[in-house]
Amino acid sequence: MRIGVLGLKGSYSEKAAKQWITKNVLENDNILEHCSDIQDVFTLLENKQCDIGVVPLENSIEGSVGITLDLLLEKDVNIIGETIVTIEHCLLSRGKKEDIKVVLSHPQGLGQCRNFLKKTFPLAELRTTGSTSHAAKLATEFEEMAAIASPETADVYKLDILMPNIQDRKHNHTRFVIITRSETTEDIIRSLRPTDSCDPYKTSIIVYLDRDRPGALYSILGEFAKNNINLTRIESRPSKKVLGDYVFYIDFEGNISDDIIKDAIYNIESSVGMLKMLGSYPELNSSCESN
Amino acid sequence: MRIGVLGLKGSYSEKAAKQWITKNVLENDNILEHCSDIQDVFTLLENKQCDIGVVPLENSIEGSVGITLDLLLEKDVNIIGETIVTIEHCLLSRGKKEDIKVVLSHPQGLGQCRNFLKKTFPLAELRTTGSTSHAAKLATEFEEMAAIASPETADVYKLDILMPNIQDRKHNHTRFVIITRSETTEDIIRSLRPTDSCDPYKTSIIVYLDRDRPGALYSILGEFAKNNINLTRIESRPSKKVLGDYVFYIDFEGNISDDIIKDAIYNIESSVGMLKMLGSYPELNSSCESN
Numbered sequence: 001m002r003i004g005v006l007g008l009k010g011s012y013s014e015k016a017a018k019q020w021i022t023k024n025v026l027e028n029d030n031i032l033e034h035c036s037d038i039q040d041v042f043t044l045l046e047n048k049q050c051d052i053g054v055v056p057l058e059n060s061i062e063g064s065v066g067i068t069l070d071l072l073l074e075k076d077v078n079i080i081g082e083t084i085v086t087i088e089h090c091l092l093s094r095g096k097k098e099d100i101k102v103v104l105s106h107p108q109g110l111g112q113c114r115n116f117l118k119k120t121f122p123l124a125e126l127r128t129t130g131s132t133s134h135a136a137k138l139a140t141e142f143e144e145m146a147a148i149a150s151p152e153t154a155d156v157y158k159l160d161i162l163m164p165n166i167q168d169r170k171h172n173h174t175r176f177v178i179i180t181r182s183e184t185t186e187d188i189i190r191s192l193r194p195t196d197s198c199d200p201y202k203t204s205i206i207v208y209l210d211r212d213r214p215g216a217l218y219s220i221l222g223e224f225a226k227n228n229i230n231l232t233r234i235e236s237r238p239s240k241k242v243l244g245d246y247v248f249y250i251d252f253e254g255n256i257s258d259d260i261i262k263d264a265i266y267n268i269e270s271s272v273g274m275l276k277m278l279g280s281y282p283e284l285n286s287s288c289e290s291n
Numbered sequence: 292m293r294i295g296v297l298g299l300k301g302s303y304s305e306k307a308a309k310q311w312i313t314k315n316v317l318e319n320d321n322i323l324e325h326c327s328d329i330q331d332v333f334t335l336l337e338n339k340q341c342d343i344g345v346v347p348l349e350n351s352i353e354g355s356v357g358i359t360l361d362l363l364l365e366k367d368v369n370i371i372g373e374t375i376v377t378i379e380h381c382l383l384s385r386g387k388k389e390d391i392k393v394v395l396s397h398p399q400g401l402g403q404c405r406n407f408l409k410k411t412f413p414l415a416e417l418r419t420t421g422s423t424s425h426a427a428k429l430a431t432e433f434e435e436m437a438a439i440a441s442p443e444t445a446d447v448y449k450l451d452i453l454m455p456n457i458q459d460r461k462h463n464h465t466r467f468v469i470i471t472r473s474e475t476t477e478d479i480i481r482s483l484r485p486t487d488s489c490d491p492y493k494t495s496i497i498v499y500l501d502r503d504r505p506g507a508l509y510s511i512l513g514e515f516a517k518n519n520i521n522l523t524r525i526e527s528r529p530s531k532k533v534l535g536d537y538v539f540y541i542d543f544e545g546n547i548s549d550d551i552i553k554d555a556i557y558n559i560e561s562s563v564g565m566l567k568m569l570g571s572y573p574e575l576n577s578s579c580e581s582n
Contacts, residue, residue, distance in 0.1 A: 039405075039409065058529070058534070059529070059534075060529050060531065060532075060533060060534040060535075060536075061529060061531055062357060062529070063357055063527075063528055063529050066353060066354055066402065067402075067405065084534060107398050107401075107402075107419070110398075110419060111357065111358075111398075114330075114358065118330065125418065126418070126419040126420075127416065127417070127418045127419065128398070128401060128417040128418065128419045129417075169531050171532075171533065173533075173534040174534075175534060175535075215515075215516045217512065217522065217525065218509070218512040218513065218515070218516040221508065221509040221512055222509065224506075224509070225506045225509040231508065232535060233527070233535065233537070234508065234525075234527060235527050236354075236524070236525060236526050236527075237354055238349070238350070238351050238352060238353070238354050240351065240352055240460050241351075241462075242351060242462065242464075243349070243350075243351040243375060243464040243465075243466060244351075244466075244523060244524065245351075246524070
């Protein structure tokens with residue numbers, strides 16, 4: 001299978017893809033397609049240049065990755081899995097710490113190290129790249145440049161780790177989702193290693209509420225509560241129509257093939273402006289997962 | 292009063308501050324203190340170097356400003372007002388369009404023009420600045436640099452508007468909040484121009500739910516629903532403890548001085564891990580507002 005990942009060799013997305021492949025994919029001849037930014041992963045998928053995409057969804061320090069949420073709504077894709085990667089940002093450079101004038105990273109990398117940067121490099125120029133691994137590659141150009149990226153990229157691009165573990169909180173994790181084109185979702189799921197039957201499932205949906213119906217969000221949550229369906233996440237994004245108008249991304253435990261989930265979705269669908277089903281997939285961090 | 296705003300002369304925050312001052316502040320001798328980033332506005336306020344701060348909270352295209360949400364939780368501040376600014380991003384430079392190699396802006400500016408940048412400058416290097424107005428100032432240095440900033444900053448920094456209205460959606464608005472140190476909040480509110488008594492109020496709170504209580508969010512929303520209190524916004528941010536653990540920012544109609552709101556807050560407070568009251572303040576975009 002051809003798997004589109006964000007960034008170059010050594011990127012966190014590559015790590016995420018490898019983690020997920022090891023656990024889920026049977027065949028050995030998988031090709032990683034490296035993409036320059038998140039949008040490119042979706043484009044590659046859309047253009048049938050890859051079968052699966054791996055993109056970051058949320059980080060434990062800096063929160064949601066807005067562009068991923070937006071594209072999950074816009075594009076005709078499903079989520080078929082998730083994986084969590086431990087993030088260990090390092091400051092990488094060819095030069096010395098005292099010579100650094102420019103720090104490069106993905107906006108999430110810069111955000112996760114905001115306090116570090118303000119304290120250690122208050123005068124440095126900050127540059128945005130499409131991925132942390134691109135930042136590492138660019139940092140090879142000049143000694144006055146440093147990248148915020150993974151220790152693996154230091155090896156790949158022959159950079160020194162000037163400072164390890166520079167993120168603002170000790171624990172830093174990013175959740176990646178595994179996506180497919182909707183038309184191929186079922187075929188791809190069938191080709192995966194069978195999941196341990198004890199694995200619990202999680203379902204992701206996007207809903208757009210009617211603005212004129214106050215309490216609409218409450219009534220949706222009521223559908224989950226009355227059936228004891230556990231919500232694991234609720235996140236809002238602008239609808240991009242007017243300020244103060246939102247779509248909601250909701251994750252909850254259960255599989256769309258369960259009757260209880262099917263009924264809840266049916267009831268919710270009839271009371272909202274739009275419902276997009278992103279998919280049901282094995283949940284991580286469950287008791288099963290730790291076995 | 293000394294008012295801390297994000298960015299330099301011509302910034303959107305300056306515009307927000309002026310809009311709010313005109314409507315709310317009695318005295319004429321107000322001094323604007325320009326800050327290099329959002330964190331600096333909070334620091335200036337904390338160090339008593341200003342009395343009021345004006346910071347962006349959410350944008351209709353790119354969503355929440357994460358650092359503002361985080362600092363509203365961390366710092367001992369209150370919200371005393373809000374104002375909405377129409378955003379009209381332009382591409383500003385000393386050079387010509389075909390020579391542009393570097394585009395500078397605040398991460399929100401780059402995010403709001405993501406499709407434009409990908410289409411028009413697919414190879415340009417993107418650099419992050421603390422504010423859009425800083426980007427404009429930096430763009431004066433080289434002809435190959437362009438900034439994404441307001442048309443006002445073009446005048447201030449003698450830059451040409453190479454392309455007007457470049458954001459990815461026609462309508463682009465940012466909501467700014469007006470903040471004070473908690474200890475001075477009441478004095479400052481008393482010094483403001485009295486609000487028209489018909490002006491409705493909005494209240495902002497932050498809650499941290501007990502993870503071990505499924506349905507906790509539903510039961511909070513139930514407090515609002517049963518009292519017909521209209522929610523205007525609900526937004527999650529990582530608690531920064533572990534992935535999948537969140538705090539919720541909730542805005543709703545009503546004033547904490549109303550008995551019905553006071554009772555709801557009392558009931559919610561007893562069922563959550565933490566509740567921070569950010570404040571009650573006149574709501575914009577109401578029917579009163581348009582008079």
